[in-house]
Amino acid sequence: MLSIRRSASAFVAVAIGVALVAAATLLLASGRPQVPDRLARAAVVVQSPEAGAAADSFVPTRPWSTAVAATLVTRLAALPGVTAAVPDRTFYAQPLVDGRPPAVDSRREDAHQGHGWSSAQLGGLRPATGEPPRNADEVVLDRALGLRTGAPVTVLTASGPRPYTVSGLVDAPGVHVADEVAAELAPGVRAIGLLLSSDADPEEVAVAARGVVGGDGRVLTGDERGALEPRGDARSRWIGMQVLTATAVLAGFVTVFVVASTFAFSVGQRRRELGLLRAVGATGRQVRRMVYAEALVVGSAGGVVGLLVGAALAPVVAGLLVDAGLEPATYAVRYHLWPVAVSLVAGPAIALLAVWSASRRAARVRPLEALREAAGEQRPIGRARAVSGALLVTTGVALSIGTATADQARIAAQYALYAVMALVAGATVLAPVVVGPVVRLLRSPVRLRGGAIGMLVRGAALTATRRTAAIAAPVLLTVAFAVLVSGMVRTTSAAYAAGRADNVNAGWIVLPDSGPGLSDAAVAETGGTALLPTTVYRTDPGAALPANRPLTALGVDPAGFAAANRVLTVVAGSLDDLRGDDTVAVTAATNLRPSAPYEVVFADGTTVSLRVVAVVTDDSLPGDLLLPRAVVRTHDPSALTSTVYVRDRIAPPVGARVVDVATWAAEADAAEDRLVWLFTVLLIGVSAGYGAIAVANTLVLAAAGRAADLRLIRLAGATRRQVVWLVTAESALVVLIGALLGGAVAFVGLLGIRAGLAEQVGAPVDLVVPWTVVGAVVGLCLLLAVLASVLPTWRSLRRGPGRSPLGVVA
Known part of the structure; x- marks a missing residue:
């Protein structure tokens, strides 16, 4: 069988x-x-407490202060089997070669990182040439940069360029300075590596280290140390x-x-x-x-x-x-x-x-x-099928209305996906009923009215509606998915970019070029309004331990920020009071009032009780709270400026570039959008490939079952070319029907998404559909459909019009 x-x-x-x-x-x-290479020799690593954040936020752990880290280092170094306890400090540092940052893989964080030289022993790193840095003006660099020992070099730091002398070269990326310089640039410590004697058991040492650290950190061994990857x-x-x-x-x-x-x-x-x-x-x-x-x-x-x-x-x-x-x-x-x-x-x-x-x-x-x-011949669809299809279509329409009225983009996207799933299922169930009206509608556009071939194509589609619907169903599903997902991604990206640009009151934007951020020296050259982001950790004074909730704090000049932000709305207090070293502006979501205390842990590990001086609406900030810029710099010496707003176009400083507001808005999430689009294309490719295979499979089986019908057409006087054209036209018509139904279903969902986005960003939103992707999907289905129907037909017709596949004369 x-x-x-x-x-x-x-x-x-x-x-x-x-x-x-x-x-x-x-x-x-x-x-x-x-496990990072720079920590590979540390059999046990003590990590600072995890931040209470979602798994996909990837914020750094809450750092220890210099004093706390020093105490932990002393106690950990005294444990049996431990030969050294080394604090690992990480900060921004980028050497200049011939006055420009060297070309490196921007995805590698270690290309822009500096460390104290003592951390080198945690990875077994030794100078290939030269000596370790012993003075504050000495540095060890990657030998691949092409520099030589004893040569002067400028290293970009968060405060600006610093002159150094190359004391040694290593075969690894990164910048290594004297420990006292690293402590100045990175006062907070997030990891302490333990080097063990040859006869020490890492698990026993880890148990002892947990007794030292308690709840103020985690002790990692083996593959667990992978948690310290960048x-x-x-x-x-x-x-x-x-x-x-x-x-x-x-x-x-x-x-x-x-x-x-x-x-x-x-x-x-x-x-x-x-x-x-x-x-x-x-x-x-x-x-x-x-x-x-x-x-x-x-x-x-x-x-x-x-x-x-x-x-x-x-x-x-x-x-x-x-x-x-x-x-x-x-x-x-x-x-x-x-x-x-x-x-x-x-x-x-x-x-x-x-x-x-x-x-x-x-x-x-x-x-x-x-x-x-x-x-x-196929029977009309039964009552149960008709009712099920109607319920699915009704559900899809209701979910589309929910998409248009959703308050959040994530909820709107979920509603849209569910809406299209319901509409696709409903259209598939009701397809035998819909095929007839669609074919009649397409008679003139596709020239199916005249000629014997056109009459046969139209007649086959109208009489064999179940077969037509079965072949069109995979195309319907594939096109609907491709149009919805690609259109949703492009429309959402364009809408958010337009809303972001509309929120900024500036002529030009200064952004980092070939680096993670701008230094204070570069910002000073621009003369604009800068945003200096840092991560702080909100504590809960009523709890036994800090909650470590991570927040994005922006160091700003209050007057300049207010002038550059069109949506800034103060609901209580005044931004004019955002000055000194103990003030903060928060959003209304915190449910705080002016003068309320607000305790946070900064990047240097110190806990500071701030005073709320202003409360703004939740959509006023591109972060969670505002601080005076000087406060951020004091507690985070390695923080880098992400954005500078300027009125007029200027000559960009070293390591910076100037773009217009529209370009900045489009590039703000460019990396994220690129990954999302790659993800989207991959999913569309998988679904489109399978949809095309489904169409081809069904048509191959259908062609085998229609051999007798095609021989009868040959006996009636049709040439082989006319029969091939007949099956080609039938395949094209079926793909067209599926594409039209799938596109209509997806557009219902996209219209709901556009309405919801317009409500969220407060501006008209254009519907963006990547027609190239949609055309490629439909073209793939059409190509495989034609091949799957034409090739078996041509092969069967080679036997002649009056002979069956078994050689019996008809």
């Missing part, structure tokens, strides 16, 4: 799905955080994990969809065959077992092939993910057992799940089906 021709399409779908699942799970298993690497790794997880889930879901449609169509074509089995005594249960057995064979074979293909593709995909910024530069594929097991199980499981509905339909075939010469 198992036909290679019928099962080939399902085998291909399963193999591709398992290949994606195998590659994604292998890459997921390889995505564990890596925040940028952690963020890239997290994004990559989301991409791979979504790809694996989507691949499994769409594979079930494709295989289910393939088996359903196959069962429909084998009704006479199944009826013969029932006529000779086969029970419904035996028929169902037969279909399940076929699915198990196809799924197992496809699973094995998919696993081999996925394992071979995983290293290639890993390289692409690193190049795209979806994984850090340290990412590498490691083969583990559980992804192999999951992939081997996935093939049969997907096939058995997909064939469930088809097996039930096969079991209900009656013995009289064997006596039918031809399949009966």
